[in-house]
Amino acid sequence: MSDHNRSFACNSEPLLDIASLRADTPGCETVIHFNNAGCGLLARPVLQSMLDHLNLEARIGGYEAAAARKTEVRGFYTAIADLINCGPDNVAFAGSATHAYTKALSAIAFEPGDVILTTRNDFISNQIAFLALRKRFGVQIVHAPDVPDGGGVDVEAMFAIMRSLRPRMVAATHVPTNSGLVQPVAEIGRHCRDLDLLYLVDACQSVGQYEINVKDIGCDMLTATCRKFLRGPRGSGFLFVSDRLLRDGYEPLFIDMYGARWVEPDRYRPVDTAARFEEWEFPYSTVLGCAAAARYALQVGLGLISRRSPVLASRLRSRLVEIPGVRVLDRGPQLAAIVTFDVAGWQPQPFKQAMDARGINSALSFREFALYDFADKDVDWCLRLSPHYYNTDDEVDAVADAVTDLAHGGR
Secondary structure: OOHHHHEEOOOOOOOEEHHHHHHOOHHHHOOEEOEOOOOOOOOHHHHHHHHHHHHHHHHHOHHHHHHHOHHHHHHHHHHHHHHHOOOHHHEEEEOOHHHHHHHHHHOOOOOOOOEEEEOOOOOHHHHHHHHHHHHHHOOEEEEOOEOOOOOOEOHHHHHHHHHHHOOOEEEEEOOOOOOOEOOOHHHHHHHHHHHOOOEEEEOOOOEOOEOOOHHHHOOOEEEEEOOOOOOOOOOOEEEEEOHHHHHOOOOOOOOOOOOEEEEEOOEEEEOOOHHHHOOOOOOHHHHHHHHHHHHHHHHHOHHHHHHHHHHHHHHHHHHHOOOOOEEEOOOOOOEOOOEEEEEOOOOHHHHHHHHHHOOEEOEEEEHHHOHHHHHHHOOOEEEEEEOOOOOOHHHHHHHHHHHHHHHOOOO
């Protein structure tokens, strides 16, 4: 292993001890995991926190274990708050980023003719949710155009649409799942604040990969998963809700006994915090695993992580563009640790299976996942590779060599 694989420093910051981070990650012993945009490898402290709680539930009972770990469970909210720069009362646990997103949408009293202003690169489930709102409530969906080179949304054109149409909600996905694009969510947020527009951000692929500050972004709500670059367990996510929305009485369409109090036979009162967006039942071992994952990322350092991962992705892209028959698809002035490409002469499933056989984890994306983006690029499928800070240069080179071999006819 090269010295660069053992440690990594940025701008005189402390070193990332890659060897220790990999020792903390059991999966590194068995696979080259370049599917962090799908699900990051669990670190040992995350795994142990979950196992400890499950063992406690088995010994003393589920309700009793939750009561015994009440302080630790509350630590989920403080850890996520530290991660995104908000207060613990602004955070709600969710079963997934999509669960959080639909909860957020359900809090908005859409009426016929209301405009949802979004981008051409919003996540597929978000786009489908907008279409479902149009089907049920008669809202209008407006997509802001991209800049001419396909490098993400044209912010000034989006601002002009904001001024003209005064949308009921503005939405943007920070890092789309189908490419390495990073959208300028803070610039969009400044315009939303100027016009006092409701702003919802999907940070599913950026939490755990970049430093996220909801105050700098200027969003009213932000959603994310914990399983991807944050390296938490599956079946988990969270929703940030701003003080303004909590104060103004925003609440989900369906609210249960955890998020509200039944104060009179014909009246309920939502709780004051973002807990109004939660339900009574929790997967407590998962919540504790998410808290451990957030603390782990903070301990490693989001500044270092946010530099290390894109550097690995950039190294991979530079190798892939030199391979005949391989077309790298990522565009934009800033690219995240998501690398997408297609390979001439291959069908998607056989290509991924060939990568699997070499011990390389990856993911496939298809045109139906990103109709605008893939149509612009004239592509029907791509392979997605997403390294993270615990991966190494040697692994990048091994992955590039595998793609080279397959593109040249290897099976």
